[in-house]
Amino acid sequence: MTALEAVSVYLPPVRIPVETLAGPLGLSGMQVKLFRRFHGLREVGRDPDASLYDLLMKAAAGLDALRGQEHRVRYVLYARTMPVVGPYPVNPLHEVCRALGLGHALAFTVTHQSCASGLLAIDVAGRLLAGDAAGGQQHGQAEPLALILAGEKAFTREAQVFADTTIFGEGASACLVSAFGARDRMLAYAASVRGDFDSDTGANDARLQREYRPSLAGVMQRALDEAGLTLGDISVVLPHNVNLVTWQRMCVLLNFPRERVVLDNIPTSGHVFCADVFANYQTACERGLLQPGDRYLAAAVGAGGGATFAAMVFEH
């Protein structure tokens, strides 16, 4: 069963208030007020001196479980919101792999589900590793691992703000995944890929806004059903950091207590692309919200080129 072996997160110490971003992003006074008052996005993290390579390396540097285990890493998956993050032929992923001693691993990017690609990467990593094991593993060999990286530089306007909905923050995460690990086992994964929300083909943003919460609730329920659980069995929800009001309203829709949704990072870090779920996992652990055996639910929505609603159930 796919398992999260270790998680490390880097969130830059420099915080930029939303008011400071208003000029460069061309936000009106009303939009700034909207972000601060209702979306709860007070500031976002930026690391102006760090490249994308630097961000990913800072996250990987905290992954102590990787030290001395590099030879076990068979796959490196980069979960990404934006299809393009640097000028060709620069490839931060391969640079990071080389620097970490993972040049032997098969490295590739997962980006087709935008901000929901982080959960997809966990599923893909587990499937690849399990598939290899089914094909035969040498006796006595340590269990192979996959490394999932996430996080981006907010270097274009599109990568900094999303249509009155969210503001992206810089940061990165690194997560080791195994196929049969004992802790933070993935119990279920559900995703709904909605090409009909592709704005390039004339999809209506208002319809996406209308169907956003019910669609996310639907996929969360599917994941719970697959795990044989109900929402009442869930200790905490790890959200994507789109904004506060979306999750406050999700709680109303789901009849789930707001205090059990890890919303701590939204006001200070913003939407850290695909790294949200890992950052919120770390926060949940640091706050003591997860005890051994607790079940929790991670949820994300990726919008852009369609929309993907995704949810994953874990046991800590």
Add this chain to the structure above:
Amino acid sequence: MTAQDAGLDGEFRQQVLDTMTTVLTRLLDRTEPVTEDMRLMEELGLSSTFGLELLLEVEDQLMILIDVEVMDPDQMKTVGDMATFVAGHSRPG
């Protein structure tokens, strides 16, 4: 449910409603007035983001804070529904 049934201050609700219809008329650039029974989505094309902008303006003009975190947008069918919610879920700002 009427404002009275909901235990609301009818005068305040009317103040909220007047503010909302005025703001909506301006934001939507309408020549015809917005009325209490108009459906927010179907008739006025209000998205959730636009709805939040409306609430921000109402907060500013009436100097109140609205408890949006307990709002269920699915229950806000008409302009009047939203006015009732605001009147019952706000405090001086």
